[in-house]
Amino acid sequence: MAVPFEWIDTHTHLARDYSRAELEKFFEGGHCKGIWLHSIECFKNSPRHCGNDEVLKIAKLYPEFVHPFAYCRAEQNPDQIRMLKDAGFTGLKFIDPLYNYDDPRFFPFYAEAEKLNMPCYFHVGCIAKKPSSDLAFPGLYSSPGRMKPAMLCTIAAEFPKLSIIAGHPGVPWSEEMTTALWYYPNIRCTISALTDYKWFIDALAGGAWDGVPFYEKLMFGTDFAYGIPITFDMANEFAIFYKIFFREAGKTMAWGRHNQDFMINNARKLLENLS
Numbered sequence: 001m002a003v004p005f006e007w008i009d010t011h012t013h014l015a016r017d018y019s020r021a022e023l024e025k026f027f028e029g030g031h032c033k034g035i036w037l038h039s040i041e042c043f044k045n046s047p048r049h050c051g052n053d054e055v056l057k058i059a060k061l062y063p064e065f066v067h068p069f070a071y072c073r074a075e076q077n078p079d080q081i082r083m084l085k086d087a088g089f090t091g092l093k094f095i096d097p098l099y100n101y102d103d104p105r106f107f108p109f110y111a112e113a114e115k116l117n118m119p120c121y122f123h124v125g126c127i128a129k130k131p132s133s134d135l136a137f138p139g140l141y142s143s144p145g146r147m148k149p150a151m152l153c154t155i156a157a158e159f160p161k162l163s164i165i166a167g168h169p170g171v172p173w174s175e176e177m178t179t180a181l182w183y184y185p186n187i188r189c190t191i192s193a194l195t196d197y198k199w200f201i202d203a204l205a206g207g208a209w210d211g212v213p214f215y216e217k218l219m220f221g222t223d224f225a226y227g228i229p230i231t232f233d234m235a236n237e238f239a240i241f242y243k244i245f246f247r248e249a250g251k252t253m254a255w256g257r258h259n260q261d262f263m264i265n266n267a268r269k270l271l272e273n274l275s
């Protein structure tokens, strides 16, 4: 019997020179069943990242397939969240914040997101090589120390109904990620970009205090820019890598039989629970 193999990529971006034909390859007969498309507006001239308007445009063209996450600066007026929700965004994306993620000055923003049932997706951990001169807003710079996994605990405690997703395992603070997942039912984590696979194997075998196994809290992502030719092959290759990884590295482990939870079910359930 063929093993089912489907996936949702929960961490993607839109390449500035995307083509619709390249995007359409993914949902014409492929195993990819959807993408969570993250807008980024804080990087100047990044070929890998489109901003809110372009991301929303693509999401409206492919509403069953593309779930848009709006770039947010949480120091702004929280009323903008209602506008983003009404415009059609599924969730919110935070990266390179002006203050620590768990700074109380951001709380009104998170409160509004909780009220409107919009999942918040946070970059955590080290981030690649951008000097402040490459960032578009005053006061921003690439500060991994403002984006540590333990800061999500503060937010989860203050806003227990807010759906919080870490965009990466949070290297070099992956142990913080483990404890955040253990303590808080409303924190989940996408495995994408820099990943400590020794940590990942341990995490897959772990579970939270409430009995939820971590393989139900971890999700597949690539952090790739979609819409350009190289991405189709790279993303499919990555998905196949995880299929084999679960089958072989997890052969004697309970988590080895839960590849489809990681690849698609957990992401699908998270969105279903919002509606």
Ligand SMILES: [Zn+2]
Residues within 6 Å of the ligand: 011, 012, 013, 038, 223
């Ligand atoms: Zn990203």
